[in-house]
Amino acid sequence: MAEEKHHHHHLHHKEEPSETSVFSETAVYSETACPPEVDYKKEENHHKNLEHLAELGAAAAGIYAVHEKHKAKKDPEHAQRHKIEEGVAAALAVGAGGLPSTEHHEMKEAKKQEEAARGKHHF
Numbered sequence: 001m002a003e004e005k006h007h008h009h010h011l012h013h014k015e016e017p018s019e020t021s022v023f024s025e026t027a028v029y030s031e032t033a034c035p036p037e038v039d040y041k042k043e044e045n046h047h048k049n050l051e052h053l054a055e056l057g058a059a060a061a062g063i064y065a066v067h068e069k070h071k072a073k074k075d076p077e078h079a080q081r082h083k084i085e086e087g088v089a090a091a092l093a094v095g096a097g098g099l100p101s102t103e104h105h106e107m108k109e110a111k112k113q114e115e116a117a118r119g120k121h122h123f
Contacts, residue, residue, distance in 0.1 A: 044110040047103050047106045048103075051100045051107060058093050058096035065086050065093055068083075068089055
């Protein structure tokens, strides 16, 4: 009996480029083309929401660090583990503390861009 070899090349298939491709090889793209319209108010709200989420994340990490510190005192058998988890949570809280300020800065930048787009000058 001859065994047939089954070749599974489904992972290495390359699709043939379609004729309805978004980018054309012969098209000329200009750097002076108009950029797409940006909804600055939506971008500002997006960064505001991210700022609030980052604040909550930093607060949650800090609360978890305090919780682990309490567990280390109450559970002397596993105190070393709780101290490690406390340290990790404290480091996360410190690291997450910088994110809200970054998002706040980006939110202010979106607001300035909106004012510049409308023609307002902020002096």
